[in-house]
Structure formats: structure tokens, C-alpha cells
Amino acid sequence: MQIDLVxxxxxxxSGGLLSLVGLIAIFVTLNTQYNIEKAREVLWKLRExxxxxxxxxxxxxxxxxxxxxxxxxxxxxxxxxxxxxxNIGIWTIFxxxxxxxxxxxxxxxxxxxxxxxxxxxxxVTISLVILSRFIYLLVKLKDISSFVNIPSSINMEDATxxxxxxxxxxxxxxxxxxxxxxxxxxNYFNNEPSHMNLYIYSMRNIQYLTCNYNFSTDQGYKKxxxxxxxxxxxxxxxxxxxQVLKTDLSDVSLIVQLKKQDLSxxxxxxxxxxxxxxxMKLLDGTLIKxxxxxxxxxxxxxxxxxxxxxxxRPMIQYHFSDDPIEMKEAL
Numbered sequence: 001m002q003i004d005l006v007x008x009x010x011x012x013x014s015g016g017l018l019s020l021v022g023l024i025a026i027f028v029t030l031n032t033q034y035n036i037e038k039a040r041e042v043l044w045k046l047r048e049x050x051x052x053x054x055x056x057x058x059x060x061x062x063x064x065x066x067x068x069x070x071x072x073x074x075x076x077x078x079x080x081x082x083x084x085x086x087n088i089g090i091w092t093i094f095x096x097x098x099x100x101x102x103x104x105x106x107x108x109x110x111x112x113x114x115x116x117x118x119x120x121x122x123x124v125t126i127s128l129v130i131l132s133r134f135i136y137l138l139v140k141l142k143d144i145s146s147f148v149n150i151p152s153s154i155n156m157e158d159a160t161x162x163x164x165x166x167x168x169x170x171x172x173x174x175x176x177x178x179x180x181x182x183x184x185x186x187n188y189f190n191n192e193p194s195h196m197n198l199y200i201y202s203m204r205n206i207q208y209l210t211c212n213y214n215f216s217t218d219q220g221y222k223k224x225x226x227x228x229x230x231x232x233x234x235x236x237x238x239x240x241x242x243q244v245l246k247t248d249l250s251d252v253s254l255i256v257q258l259k260k261q262d263l264s265x266x267x268x269x270x271x272x273x274x275x276x277x278x279x280m281k282l283l284d285g286t287l288i289k290x291x292x293x294x295x296x297x298x299x300x301x302x303x304x305x306x307x308x309x310x311x312x313r314p315m316i317q318y319h320f321s322d323d324p325i326e327m328k329e330a331l
Contacts, residue, residue: 010103014096021134024089028141031082036148039075042068043150043163050172050180053313062309065181066201069174073153076144083142090138093131100124159203160284175282178203179290179314184276186263188304193263198256198278206252208233210279213258218270228256253280271296274308287317 046068054061078086104124145152155161159175178201187194196213208229215222227244229235230252235244247255276292294308 006103007107010099014099017092017096021089021092024085025138025141028082028085028089028138032078032141032144035075035078036144036150039072039144039150042072042075046072046177047163047172050177050313053180055309055311058309059307062183062307063181065177069156069177069201072151073156076150076153078142078144086138086141090135093135093138097128097131101128157203158205159280160205160282160286173282173286173288173316174201174203175206175280175286175288176314176316177201179278179280179288180310182290182310184274184292184308186258186274186306186308188268188306191268191304193266193268194260196258196263198253200253200256202251203253204250205283207281207283209252209256209281211256212277214275214277215266215271216273216275217266218272222266224258224262226256226258228252268296268301268304268306271306274306276308288314289317290314 046065049061049065049068101124104120140147143152144150145155151161151163156174159173159178161174163172182198182200184196184198186196198211208227211226211228213224213226215224225242227239227242229244229246231246231248233246245255245257249255273293273295278290278292280288280290282288291311292308293311294306296306300306
């Protein structure tokens, strides 16, 4: 009699709890579906913006890609209540499965028919396998990107990551998108140069950047070349006589700059145009080039701020290092 009572209570509670898990799964699915659709819409807009790059409106559209990348990161993140619901569902299934298993161990001696006992064990085992697979699905729901095969938030900060799997097709890398939405800003104070910085979406896995700065003035041209790289990278021989800045930051682009002493003889009044050739090498060996061009206007001279935008979308080359030691040290 007590066994029947315990059995009824156990399966009654288990049924109620598993029904709750089903409702949780529906709740999570409905709430994540909107985010998935928005994330895919953002990916489409990123590809469209790259494909139909508009240099004439680059200043007006500056920041659009960066904004889309940030919004994408928000869309693929689950809200805390949804994460809590998923965790409740996982632990509920786990507790129910353990309860069934312990109950069968304790009550196994009550079965006089071994065939019936074996059948019950097989049934419970199959049930536990199904519940474990459901736990796996709930765990996958924690990461929307892996569940529906779209880039994760970690990938969207990786310069080497590509939005499609085909490396040699028109698949876009995060570095290409970031460079297309980047700009250099040259600041003057009282007609004296202050500094120049690169503004770009933050990325990891950059091996080095090379910048060739070309300033056209009334007196002629001035060229400045800088290498920006990671501290752990061995400097090649052809860099020994060049200006090199090193960093221990994960994002090398944060140190791309010209200081006041580099710009000391460049007067804003005499400056007519600026051309910058940027070369970025990623840790996977990919080489990307971008050109920035800006003619100096009267408005630039009045404000003392010159923004230099990309002249065209980035040009990508598939260059792989022949020296495996160099790549290992860069990593």
C-alpha cells in the first residue's frame, strides 16, 4: 500500500514538473525567436552595406556598421530571466531523472518477475536518455548563435571570423567590416597639430598594422610610416630601421596614432590633403589593405578637426606566412 502511494506521488510530481519544463521550453523559444530574426536581419544589412559601399555618403553613414555590430551582440544575448528559466528547466529534469533512478533501485526487490523488472529498467533507461537529450537542447538554447548557426558574440569581436563558412567566396570578415567603418581623426589646437588617432571597432587577433601617412602641403609632401604590433612578436629585419610601436593589449588597433612630435612641421593652414595607406595582417595570415583620402576644407581649418574616411571598401589578400615559428610566436 505504501509503495503504491509513493509511486503515485512520485509520478504525479514528476508529471507536473516535466509539464512545467515543457512550458519553459515554449516560453524560451517564443522569446528568442524575435532576437534570432533581428540578428539575421542585422547580418543581411552588414552584407548589403559592404556590397553597396557608398563613398559619397561615407561621412553621413559613418558609425552605421559599428552600430549594427554592437546591436547584433545585444540580440544574440539572452536576458537574465530567460537564462534563469533555462537553468530551472535543466535542474528540474535532472532531479526527476535522479528520483526515478533511485526509486527503481529501492523498489527493484519488490518485483517477483525478472522479465517485468528488466522491461521497467529498459523503459526508465530510455526515458532518462530522452531527458538527457532534452537537457542538451536546453543547454544549447543558452547560446542562440550555436543553436541556429549564426556568429556568436565572441566571434563578432574576432578580426579573423567570417560571416560565412566559405573562406574564398564573398564571405565577409569582421576586420573588413570594421575597416570600412573606421576613420582617422587629426586634431589641431591653435593651428598647431595635437595628435592623430584611428577610430575603429574593437577586434582581437590582429598580428600587426602598417600605416603610411602622406601629407600634402604648400611646401611639398611629408611621409611618415609606422608599424603597430604586439609585444611578443619578433620584429622582422626590414622593420629594424622603421618606427615601431608595440602593445600588450589584445587589440593592436588601439595604439594606431601619430603624436605631436610627428606632426610638428605640418601646419593646418598649409595642409591641402591627407592620404593614409593602412595594411592589417591578421593572425590567420590574411592581409587587408585600406586607403583613406581627405582634401582639407575651410571648415576643417575653422574647427581644427580633420576626419579622414576610407576611399573604398577594404582590399583583402590571402597571404599566409611561410614561417610557422613566426605565426606561433604571434599567437
